[in-house]
Amino acid sequence: MVGILAFEFEPIKRKSLLKSLKGITQRLCKKNAINPADIGLMVHTGTYRQNFRQEPAFAAHLQQALDIGCANIGPTSKHTFSFDVSDGACGPHHALETIADLFPVIGCKYALLTAGDCRPNKETPWPHKPISFAAIISEDGPLQILDTRFDYEQENDFTSSTKFNKKYHTEAFTSKPHITKHRVEENCFIASSAWLCGEQLSRFVEWASSQNGTVTHRIENKNGRVSELNWRVKGE
Amino acid sequence: MKTQISGFACYLPPNLIKSEDVIPFGTLPRGIDFKRLTKIEAHHEVLEGQGSLELAVEAAQKAIARSGVNKEEIDLVISCSVTKMSGELQNLIEPCLASHICSALDIKAQNFDIANACLGMVTGILIADRKIRSGKIRHALIVAGEYLTEALYEALGKNLLFNQKAFSSLTIGDAGGAYVVSGSDEERIQFHEPMTLAQHSQLCIGDAAVGRPGPAMRTYGKKLQNAALENLGAYFKRNFKSQEDYASHDHIISHQTTPRAVSKGALIAEKTWGSGDAVRSISHTGNTASTSHAAVLETLLEDGALLSNQKVYLMAFGSGLSFMGMSFHLPSGVETW
Numbered sequence: 001m002v003g004i005l006a007f008e009f010e011p012i013k014r015k016s017l018l019k020s021l022k023g024i025t026q027r028l029c030k031k032n033a034i035n036p037a038d039i040g041l042m043v044h045t046g047t048y049r050q051n052f053r054q055e056p057a058f059a060a061h062l063q064q065a066l067d068i069g070c071a072n073i074g075p076t077s078k079h080t081f082s083f084d085v086s087d088g089a090c091g092p093h094h095a096l097e098t099i100a101d102l103f104p105v106i107g108c109k110y111a112l113l114t115a116g117d118c119r120p121n122k123e124t125p126w127p128h129k130p131i132s133f134a135a136i137i138s139e140d141g142p143l144q145i146l147d148t149r150f151d152y153e154q155e156n157d158f159t160s161s162t163k164f165n166k167k168y169h170t171e172a173f174t175s176k177p178h179i180t181k182h183r184v185e186e187n188c189f190i191a192s193s194a195w196l197c198g199e200q201l202s203r204f205v206e207w208a209s210s211q212n213g214t215v216t217h218r219i220e221n222k223n224g225r226v227s228e229l230n231w232r233v234k235g236e
Numbered sequence: 237m238k239t240q241i242s243g244f245a246c247y248l249p250p251n252l253i254k255s256e257d258v259i260p261f262g263t264l265p266r267g268i269d270f271k272r273l274t275k276i277e278a279h280h281e282v283l284e285g286q287g288s289l290e291l292a293v294e295a296a297q298k299a300i301a302r303s304g305v306n307k308e309e310i311d312l313v314i315s316c317s318v319t320k321m322s323g324e325l326q327n328l329i330e331p332c333l334a335s336h337i338c339s340a341l342d343i344k345a346q347n348f349d350i351a352n353a354c355l356g357m358v359t360g361i362l363i364a365d366r367k368i369r370s371g372k373i374r375h376a377l378i379v380a381g382e383y384l385t386e387a388l389y390e391a392l393g394k395n396l397l398f399n400q401k402a403f404s405s406l407t408i409g410d411a412g413g414a415y416v417v418s419g420s421d422e423e424r425i426q427f428h429e430p431m432t433l434a435q436h437s438q439l440c441i442g443d444a445a446v447g448r449p450g451p452a453m454r455t456y457g458k459k460l461q462n463a464a465l466e467n468l469g470a471y472f473k474r475n476f477k478s479q480e481d482y483a484s485h486d487h488i489i490s491h492q493t494t495p496r497a498v499s500k501g502a503l504i505a506e507k508t509w510g511s512g513d514a515v516r517s518i519s520h521t522g523n524t525a526s527t528s529h530a531a532v533l534e535t536l537l538e539d540g541a542l543l544s545n546q547k548v549y550l551m552a553f554g555s556g557l558s559f560m561g562m563s564f565h566l567p568s569g570v571e572t573w
Contacts, residue, residue: 042432052327053443054451055318055353060556063434070435073470073559079431082556083352083359088330094348101366106430120444150346155335161326164449171329223331 002100003141003234005110006032009133009202017050017058017118020132022065025112028134036068039136040108042082043099045091045197048117048130052162052169057084062114081106089193090219090227091115092201093148097229099137100145111137115197121168131198135205143208146230154178158223177222188216208233239365240424241564242375243303243416246527246534247294248280252520255279258388259406265397270406275495279409279522281385287322288333291412292381293340295530299414300341300377302573310416311373312364313338313347316356317380318442318525320349325386325449337379345377353440354491355430355554356380356526357413358562362427364417379414382525386450387442404440404455404523407494413527428475428561436463440555455555461497464553468501469508471559482509485563486546487516487536491553492528495519501551514549526554537573544568 008028012020029036044059059082064070069080085095092115099111116132156178163172182192182203189204204217208231217229255278259270271277282291292315300307315334321327328336334347352359357380364376391405417425439460445452476482482505490501495517502512521531529550536542543566550562 047330049443051443051446052329053441054320054327055351055440055442055453056437056554056556056558057351057353057432060432060434060437060558063432064437068434069431070433072433073431073467073474075470075474079429080434081430081558081560082432082434083350083355083558085348085350087332087335087348091348094346098350098363101363101370101372105362105366105427148346152335152338152344152347155331159331160329161322162329162444163326167447169327169444169449172326221331223335225331225335 001144002103002137002139003144004205005136005138005141007133007135007205009131009198012116012118012130012132017116017132018061018065021062021114021116021134024132025066025134028136032136034110034136036066037078038109039068039112040080041099041102041106041111042080043095044084044114045086045095046115046117047086047088047196048120050118050120052120057082059084088221089195089197089200090221090225091197093219093227093229096145097148109138113137115201117196117198123165123168124170128196130196131202133198133201142234143205144232144234146232149228151226154224154226156224178220178224180220187214188218190218193220193222237369237371238420238423239368240418240420240567241415242305242418242567243299244530244533245295245298245302245414246530247291247298247412248521248531249282249286249410251281251283252278253281274407275519276407276522277519280411282323282383282410285323288317288319288381288383289336289340290381291383291410292317292337292379295412295414296337296341296377296379299416303416303418305375305416305418307341307343310343310375310377311345312367312376313343313345314360314363314376314378315349315380316360316378316526317382318353318356319383319451321383321451327444352558353554353556354525354528355552355558355560357415357529358550358552358560361415361417361562362430365425368417368419374419376417377414378417380526381412382527383410384408384525385410387453390445390448390450390452401454401456404457405453407523409522409524411521411524411527411531413530424565426563430560432556432558433463433467434556436460436557439557460557461493463557465500465504467559468504472505472508475561476509479509483511484547485514485549488514488549488551489516489529489532490551492518492521492532493523537570542566542570544570
């Protein structure tokens, strides 16, 4: 069983997403005496990238910025594997579950989960105030990932896609989004559907860190997709 | 629980475009002949109204039918497409493409997208493999629809003498690819180390075109190819236990950038393990990104070259620069598909 060992987040403000995530990951490693070279798996989740970039994975750019495993292959060289996972605001749950699934086969000491978004270009309306989030995942992390549940029964036809505008592509919607307001019901943290991935994780993890026992993070996406991730919080 | 590939398929839209018709001699600067340089004879392009979703759905339907798996037993769908482009050149942001694929196929399963460039499908199969082994799911559909050729036309609109990074965009083609991953009593899939040599992450960038609808791709083609080839021999040495291990494969299928690049890879295989004879290459699809291995498998199937239980090695590369090898046994009865 794997869990979050430590985490760090910050509002991105006017920084680039890459610079922000590089900075908080370096701080995170320093604070927790983690050797970045021990990170064998990096997974990023987010919805918006610079100019709606499709390749390579954002995680690969971050791996280069952090200079982790950036060496040619030799008989004993140490490497890292990086890729992105996405599903709108539900992306963090798939990303966490994917890390938990791959952790044993990658055979590393730590995995790095990052989340964050950036304004794709100046023509795209940007009502968001994105947060960058980074977490170190390890076998003995105190915020343990238990199981996930996904429910698509209430899925509606809300779709967001790019549409060519004047010079750049901007975002176009098919209908109004499904709105869920943030609230806490007993041990269940229900997230706002308006939060982007970084905010989803930072708000939940900050709340969960002060809890004990089993807690649930529930995300209802803008198009009605629901995901729930159950966690066990190991107290002091 | 162990795993197997129970079905695979590639869908190539029937719109076959010859290289000389799109990129005739004189298109490239300095008298370079595209066809002679790359050995790409042709590529396929979407039909009107088709986009990434339609390409993915066509391939998925074929792969599911071949696997004999009931749709109701598919518990996971991962879309690994680099492109999520509709026929109207709108790139999907949210929800994930996998959700649209599930709706189109009437599959009720956990679904999400991964992005790992041309290594996407092998990454998806790795994730499915872990979930099946741990008993979380029964079967998984790993699927991609690559509607790429608008990037080819974007590049043709540029002066290629001054935009040499657009040159690699001329090598691409459209395709859909799908694999069904299932449980098995015996080990039928084996993965070699996944790794990202991120010092090369800036060498190939695909994003939205500026000044026109659709995608654009900018690549330092030679640098990227050299980085892959320089590391290929070391990757093979690290991951194959012996010459016999390497030679036990009936077909070695590399990511298809160009047939010429694949033949350079075959020479490295030969230098490392003594023979490059099993390396397969096709010249009628161009580079179809994450679906390129499926395109070769489909071509070999049509040529009657695939037999039950033969061993296949997929050597996957993706911009990033990512590496992963995957060895698997072909399903029993593949000859009858």
